[in-house]
């Protein structure tokens with residue numbers, strides 16, 4: 001059941017589409033029973049297999065010319081001087097923290113509402129994640145709370161461009177003492193802009209994820225972009241154990257070159273086998289954003305007059321529309337999730353408040369009840385399917401189930417609750 005919802009091979013989907021449309025022509029029957037709407041469906045072109053074959057033919061499988069080409073393109077797109085492809089956002093972030101010399105005794109401020117990786121990478125290098133709450137309207141890190149959380153041990157802040165909306169990086173910079181690094185978690189925000197600025201332009205570094213369900217994907221992967229030449233040089237070593245020469249350089253000129261390790265690194269480079277999948281996607285990101293924007297607005301307009309809540313998008317922001325989160329009031333989220341899943345809809349939870357997860361909840365240094373906005377959103381939120389090839393009949397199915405099977409019972413339960421409260 002779960003696997004059919006979350007992994008929907010195109011061939012399978014198009015077979016069902018043909019099957020379904022013929023069924024609908026006969027009569028509008030069996031709609032809810034047969035419809036499956038996956039959480040995500042990738043848009044990799046059919047030519048991807050040929051590209052992978054090309055890399056295999058080349059004989060060089062790890063990070064080489066295909067990575068370099070994508071890195072050059074990333075620099076051009078974001079107007080930055082350095083880009084490094086990585087095996088994931090997570091490994092890219094570990095490499096950035098190591099390259100900045102952040103480790104035991106250091107503090108890094110992170111939002112409580114994010115994917116757990118944002119906090120975990122800080123622990124992985126032996127530093128301490130310090131959680132702060134998010135703004136109630138946008139769910140983005142609260143800059144006043146960041147300022148209040150700064151101590152003499154603070155080395156960096158990792159703002160998260162949650163769901164695709166950018167944090168205002170110049171405002172965050174202005175709130176911080178000099179010398180504190182800003183590392184953008186841009187896993188949701190390849191296409192986002194704020195006040196005309198893009199990730200990587202006003203921070204020390206921005207990190208993207210090319211994980212299987214992200215807007216740009218190669219299955220597993222990521223990238224770090226930065227304007228800081230010294231950081232870029234350290235990062236080049238930090239992604240390869242700390243080695244002073246990468247494979248492509250060690251054998252250049254036909255002669256083996258010795259290498260050294262001066263500082264501990266991790267293993268975070270992306271192989272050409274995966275990098276080759278990225279190049280074509282980079283040319284079409286804006287077209288796919290326009291499709292997600294249209295679908296997201298259709299959800300918003302259709303659900304505006306309901307008790308469901310949405311994050312606000314600021315006037316000066318262009319959201320990358322990575323996910324479509326809603327907030328279900330009255331403690332009904334898990335019940336609504338079950339109704340959606342039972343009707344074949346691949347809804348997910350992004351995210352529960354990170355300090356509520358056992359690893360952090362059982363840590364006595366993490367304050368209890370310190371992040372009420374994140375807690376409330378994390379108890380109430382779920383994400384509806386949103387991806388460029390989501391068809392109108394698929395989105396209609398999601399909306400029909402919400403209006404038919406979810407909202408009526410939600411309304412009556414809320415009226416009951418209000419009635420009880422009034423007594």
Ligand SMILES: *Cc1c(COP(=O)(O)O)cnc(C)c1O
Pocket residue numbers: 087088089090091114115117118160185187188208209210211221222
């Ligand atoms: C997906 C995601 C990550 C982790 O990305 P990986 O490439 O899977 O390591 C980090 N932060 C956020 C906000 C994410 O959504």
